[in-house]
Amino acid sequence: MRKAEIPIQRIIKNNFQMAGAVFRADAGYAGFTLLVRMLSGIGSTFLYVYLLGAVIYCVENGKEPGTILIFLLCSTAFLAVVFALQAYYRHVFAPVRRERIVSGLQQELFDRLQAADMANYDSAMLYTKVTLANEEVAVRPLEITDNLFRGLEGLTAVCAIFAGILPANWFVMGICVVSFAAGIFLSGIRSGQEVQYDEQMKRKDKKLSLLRRLLYLPEYGKDNRLSHVHKVFLDDYRNTVMEKEQIAAEGGRRIGNLSFFQKIFCSAFCIDFLIPLYLSMAVLLWGKLPISAFVVAVNAGDQIQRRLDVFLEVIAAFLKNGRLAERIRDLDNIQCDIEAVGSVCPVSGMRKQGAECAACPEVVRSVSGMRKQGAECVTRPGFVRSVPRMRILELHNVSFVYPDGTPGLSGIDLTIRKGSKVAVVGRNGSGKTTLIKLLLRFYDADSGSILQNGTDIRNFAVSSYRAQFGIAFQDFNIYAASVRDNVCMGEAPEEGRLIQALERAGLHDGSKGTFVNPDAQLTRELEEGGILLSGGQLQRLALARVFYRDSDIVIMDEPTAAMDVFFEKEFYRTVFEQLKDRTVIFVSHRLSSVTACDTIVYMEHGKILEEGTHEELMGLQGGYYRLFRAQFE
Amino acid sequence: MNGILKSMRTMFRTALAIDRRSLLICLAYNLIKQLMNVFYGVYFLRMILAGLETGRSLGHILAVLGVMFGINVLYGRFSQYYNHEYLPVFRLKADCFMNEKIMEKANSIPYDTANSPRELDRYSRVMENSSKRMIQLYQSFGLICGLLEAFAMILYYIVRTDVFAVFFSAFPLLYSYFLGEKSAELAYELNKKLSSAARKKEYAGRVYYLQRYGAEMRTSKIGRIVRGIYREGSAQTADAYRRDGKKIAGMDFLELLLGDAMSMVLPLAYVVVRMLCGARYLLGDFIGITQAITIFSSDVEWMLDEALEIKSASLYINDYTDYLSREVYSAGASEGNQPEHGKCQFRNPGGNQSEHGKRQSGEPEAGQPEDLKRSLPGKFCITFDHVKYHYPGSPEGISALDDVSVDIRNGEKIAIVGRNGAGKTTFVSLLVNLISCSGGKITLNGREMDTYGREELKSFFGVVCQDYKIYPVSVRDNVSIGGKASAADIRDALEKVGLAGRIPDINAVIGKEIDDRGLVLSGGEQQRLALARVIANPFPVVVLDEPTSALDAITERNMNRLILDALKDTGRTLLFISHKLSTTKLVDRILVFEDGRLVEDGNHRALMEKGGLYAEMYLEQNSLCKGVDT
Structure with missing residues (x-):
């Protein structure tokens, strides 16, 4: 259990280094993902914000219905292209490439584990580190990359929205910014609560999964059938579940309150009340807003609100990913004094100076993309290349x-x-x-x-x-x-x-x-x-x-x-x-x-x-x- | 359709059993949610725009906005309660409730059947999926109700404004249904391929990081083979995606195009065409109609998606119901062949008949004849009558145990010997009713062993096997193992086995899994x-299956003596299996097995005089002993 908090710089560093590792592993994947995401952002903005408004504008200004229909046809064509790209990406391109990337990262981890000393298995703490790192390597780097791209998509969409409505609607933009800022602030408070809640739940989960194993694994099947120990496990299981329920109820209430307040302020008040009110005033009192612009602005506000929610998720995920990625980096310090000689450089017998086993230039990449600064390799004095037959x-x-x-x-x-x-x-x-x-x-x-x-x-x-x-x-x-x-x-x-x-x-x-x-x-x-x-x-x-x-x-x-x-x-x-x-x-x-x-x-x-x-x-x-x-x- | 109704019934019953209010709350939430959605999506904007167009006062607009805000707050509060407080707790309760039932059922399945790969597969599938899918069904139910409400509201609006638009809205029904089913099929197929590949990768991962493989990974090149397995899994995954991915992508594209794009574009086109034909719309109604059609379309699509979800979830729920309600027979007993005397079936302990009601382990089972409820007899005789056992999957004609007949009475101290594979462990497994015989009868005081309750037998036999386990719970629980041994009994037992000094506090937890301060015991201490x-629990019959094989000779000798001493004057029965013949001299009776048959039965002197298999083994063992005067 991580007692020390990881500093924010480290979290940021972890995120970008992992993303870098993915990028180096397969630049094509990264590039195409970026393209698809940005197109999606633009596409969805067009569909949900501008389309309706554009049509209304045409109707307002008495354009020919024929023109409108052609416009609709072109829009559909554009969207079809975006969707085709999305579908291809989601079901063919991405899964295959991701498998390849994960396979590469996992095998690097295997190399690292093979090169670890046996002593690592003795210490429960180190052993836990290995298991945790193993869980992470197949998942975290891609999650990080995806998350970053999701953020970029959101950014693209928001920019597309602002570009469209900005010239006419300073006020609307202003409200959006206020809502966004408030959202981030409240989210920050909430995430503190959520982390605490998570950890408490995880502790219970650990115990629960242990008990579940005892209750159902075939290796305990005999014990469960031949003695009353089943009852012991079951009672413990039930108690732990009740404790977990309590945490869920209390923690849930606290987080729920924050979430409620955030929704009411950002969404219900700012976006669904203030903006329409202002726009209505613009139409009724100041007479300067055509209805098409009204519609666009209202939809824009709504879309921005959704994007905000996604953005908050992206930030939360960013923090979480950065923390969890630390587990992979933990492996950089794993002891490999014995195995390193022979596993890493079987020919040269070279060993790290100071007996540290982080990245050796001979090893292509460690999982986290780390490199030791000023790594020096020295030949161990007395090294004998071939082992003579034992006498x-x-x-x-x-x-x-x-x-x-x-x-x-x-x-x-x-x-x-x-x-x-x-x-x-x-x-x-x-x-x-x-x-x-x-x-x-x-x-x-x-x-x-x-x-x-x-x-x-x-x-x-x-x-x-x-x-x-x-x-x-x-x-x-x-x-x-x-x-x-x-x-x-x-x-x-x-x-x-x-x-x-x-x-x-x-x-x-x-x-x-x-x-x-x-x-x-x-x-x-x-x-x-x-x-x-x-x-x-x-x-x-x-x-x-x-x-x-x-x-x-x-x-x-x-x-x-x-x-x-x-x-x-x-x-x-x-x-x-x-x-x-x-x-x-x-x-x-x-x-x-x-x-x-x-x-x-x-x-x-x-x-x-x-x-x-x-x-x-x-x-x-x-x-x-x-x-x-x-x-x- | 029947399957779906059946699963819905299970879901209702289970949800109500967990919490009486559950269905009501779910319904309330969904009805309010959809009300909000429709009002906001269709009416709200339309009312504002209508107001603007027709030049209503700002006050009117303000009122509408105010009402909207009010509804938002109310809904928000309820949504918060439902999503953050109620649902998570309900999920936990459901998980616990359903898992308990599954686990209890699993433990009532005869040991030999339970360990077959197919049974294990089935068990883990049911464990993994049941509560997830139950919750899914629960939520889908609420959602469908809400959507029906939404349909009603929207249709009302559309019919009032522009009747023809209704036909238009039915468009999604066509494509969604067909596309949806096909997609689900493809996804299912892909999933099957992926999971077998995933198992390979997962296995390889385990070999690399588990301690037990550490020595071999470093002293041989087995890593290459394991790496190969991983790569196979990875290649299979990529292959599956490459092949199946294209078809799925095609389906997805159509769904996106027809679903997202069309549902926005077509209504607009429709309205424009109508205007071409001379219809007049208020801008507000223009938007209202298009929004209404859009929302209606997406709700229909949603509804059909949910229907598919319900269909697939119900498969799992029905799996769950079936799993709980089936009768399971001992694998050795039923293989398609009739057991020889037609008697041996493992009946479910009575307690599993009812699905609801309070569950407490250790409660006397309902549904058994009353005379079984009285405590088990002090004086007893266990009789094996021409007992035969045949492991499932082993070749015809080869039985692990063949025509064994023997009586065991209270108070006897019996050693069971024989070569590897002679049938000793099978004999003992049958004795303690872990498995049931394929032929013949095993009776306890005249009544068949199978008819006694599981819980009673657990108090009757005390077993320590070769693969005994020490649990990551307190020392107290480890020794009392759920029985009624008091703290004094436990301390006394620890004293007798020589652990009293090592374990001063019997509430200490063993192992470091839950607590870093847990006690770590050596192999011998375990x-x-x-x-x-x-020793601590007063089992009338104690069975030991070579529990001391990992100990050195001195410790082993001490342990054997210890057990015999501890049980000597208690009148308890002791059976133990051993390869070492040094302890057999101390017992009253030795049962010798060979090739599944009981070939000799007597005490040490009698068997030595007989000069059969036992004598041969004993002399063999002694010949290895050089220079020791016995």
């Missing part, structure tokens, strides 16, 4: 604390040699997963270093470094794509290698007759006909990913948590057999399966307490021994 | 909280 991984006195203060690791010393099978075990919260995260460079250690073949891993491009690892995590994801894509994970698929991986993982077995079609779509997310694999099959798929990748180092984090003892045994047998000559790091607390490893590392509270083979550690009768025994009691 | 649920 040895060493952790020297590595310590790490999570950004939110949770302790992670403390003084870790560990050596992993090529080809060895290492198991990292310990109770929940002992630091096993943190160790893996640091090995994969999702975070950098606070102190100490991790070396590969003697080189600090921070000197490698992070994507090249990570390419050496094959991963099998407990909470792996299945994507709404084909089996092939789910196994190859974005690499260029090689059919032979794919089939082999599927076979090695046990998904494809000629003798048993179990086949999986590589083209089959997984999950029903995007396709009704997608297939759903069983738990066991999914686990094999995760294994197939590892086999396909064929990396030097494999990391497995709790791969068999949900399996029965037979399956688990077979799983590890497969792994040990197929990955005979690779380096494998297991993280598990299912100890029965890792007894065959070369080295077992027992951790507690972020420290390595015991290290050795299974027999050695059992002999110690320490933490490992106790953990192991607990499984069989 | 698991213990879930177990506290079945």
Whole structure:
């Protein structure tokens, strides 16, 4: 929730920068939109203000009916052209172009998100920023542009009106200006109220949408059917709705009063009373106004009033858009120290000076169109371009604390040699997963270093470094794509290698007759006909990913948590057999399966307490021994 | 036409149920509004101009203006009330009212059916659209009434001034009707294409920003595939617009031309032609007639638009009514095949029969035989009698559960074991009546489980599943889960699971979604909280489906012991599913499943002696244990 108010200069800046981004993305769209809008403004002014008056004028001055009819015909032709343009724009031109623009902006955001450090997910605040920015990018820039153009259209129309009636009607113009000014003033007061009202409602909405999710999402379906918790949610839901109703009633009344007063003064009094009164006096008392001019002036006043209303909306939208656009700009400051090296400049390894990750000249445009002033790119000293094949991984006195203060690791010393099978075990919260995260460079250690073949891993491009690892995590994801894509994970698929991986993982077995079609779509997310694999099959798929990748180092984090003892045994047998000559790091607390490893590392509270083979550690009768025994009691 | 009447009836009933005055207020608003419009548009200007032309005094003009101003003020006040105070609140009430009904209905649908993609689709469509469309119908109704009033007033004026103009005004009727329907059809088609494309884009967006995908996005190139999905969605969208857009543009052009332009130009032309033929008009009447025709035309167009809106809205409202009133069967039970013993149907809990009336969850259901209302028995026996279950969509001949017969009595401590896919979870789901059997019977004390009320069963079974959830509400609510556990019971339960120190205040909220100061519990702590649920509440039967799989061995052992201890002397029944065979030695009875059948039933010693599947699994597990004396 934004506590600080955004200054008006910033709001203006946001609006114009976003509009600029849209303009740069597709100047043709901007130009044509402007044209259509202005023509519309002129067209509607003609239709609603001048047409009637012109005809009356002709009648007053005794013009031939034939002339009048021809005039009407030409008017219709003109309007037809304007409408045709409008229709084409609205239904063909604009939607297609807009889709393209939004697609471009969204993909820029994707680039930005991909280049964000994992640490961003840990902080709830930063994570919220990302979600909000994601919501905005598809919508805000175009809203801003449209809003500005709507304002221009209104301006054109009003100018067209004034140009016509100005010479004869100073008073009318004057009243219009007064009405306009009063409208803006009252609107300003009202918008303050509206913002407050909005925020209160939003807070309730947030809670309501949470409760609605609890009440209806299928993932809570079981809970809602098996326990009375449904009642808890429902009561809370009802109470929150009542609170919201109260806000709506009170806030609504206040805003309604202001709106009423504004309407009465600006519309009912100025436009519908004063102007006709003055004009009537002009006709009756001063005899200087023909009736045609009277009609035009009255209609003009009415149209200006409508335009005023629209204009006020445009201003309100301008302010709102400027505020919301800030969310997109928030992303400029997102932390990307680790990912930036390797994602942004994979070739040069260049990094921002001062470790800031706003716009780098190599990246074409950030979503908000921002550029860092005086951006300097420097090559990091010690950068190594190609990552040598792993012979040895060493952790020297590595310590790490999570950004939110949770302790992670403390003084870790560990050596992993090529080809060895290492198991990292310990109770929940002992630091096993943190160790893996640091090995994969999702975070950098606070102190100490991790070396590969003697080189600090921070000197490698992070994507090249990570390419050496094959991963099998407990909470792996299945994507709404084909089996092939789910196994190859974005690499260029090689059919032979794919089939082999599927076979090695046990998904494809000629003798048993179990086949999986590589083209089959997984999950029903995007396709009704997608297939759903069983738990066991999914686990094999995760294994197939590892086999396909064929990396030097494999990391497995709790791969068999949900399996029965037979399956688990077979799983590890497969792994040990197929990955005979690779380096494998297991993280598990299912100890029965890792007894065959070369080295077992027992951790507690972020420290390595015991290290050795299974027999050695059992002999110690320490933490490992106790953990192991607990499984069989 | 029938559909529209049906939906109108639903709308009336719903609106009245929400607020008795609602229809009256809507009518009043619209009648006054249209009165204002017609008066202002047709009479006002005409009266002034007539006055000017015929040289009336300024005072006369002033009077007219004054009256107009007065009407403006009155209408403005009412409009303000209606639009800023009444309608927003009414909308909220309608939303809550209708959503509650939908959600309650959804929760009464058997679990297996509810999770099918088609059912989920239907549910989300009804949730998204019902209250919106109801309000739309409500407003359209008022609008149509108002427009009819406007027609009457305008026609009166036109007929009095120039009868022939009436025929002229009927012009829009022709084009609006045909164009309007065609447009709506085209828009609907386009919408369908767009929404499937939008789903792709939305999915891609989620993968990029949700935390759960973060690790894989950075350690593989799956981003490419996801990007591809986004681009597909985008290309599909542009394509759809390109193709369908032209036709829609054509329709729109015609509508604009005939609607906006013609409705202003033609009346003028008409009047001019009449003057050509010698008719004499007061300028005031000239303007009056043209304005009247214009307003009449646009009102007719408006009316026809509203009619189309009503037509489409009524489709959704009828969806809503149908959704609420249908009987739903357990997917496993009815697939077009007759269940074997013809008995298994999930009947709606009685409470859903009435649509109106006060709704309070937990109220005893109406319409059930009285003897079910008494509290459930202390001594009981649950009997499975040749029970079979077949998942919808799974191949013929393969049942998740096949011919299972077993008795479960109060006080027993039972372990359920078997390999993955053996049917353990299906068995337990049937036991707690989450789903209904495809064949055979499940009875509780002789009466079929299906005939007991949902609310009573909720108090009977306490379940903790593998995918248990911790809710973003207070600790107290998380543990009591809507039951009658007192604060003391809850604190006691927290003590037993070892969370008392960690959670000093049971009113603290868990999770940071609603409150930044919410409590964040680790995985192990969450698991213990879930177990506290079945300790704090006096469920006669406690069912645990592998809730400890994410815990390390020591914690798991402690948790299992804890539960067994807590329930030991209470006479409560405990069933738990587990892969780990270490706990099975502590229970009275072990049920062994394989390929959907119950193959062994006995205690540890008996099954070891038998030397069957259980013994094999147990020895297998032990062989992995090296160097531990058991």
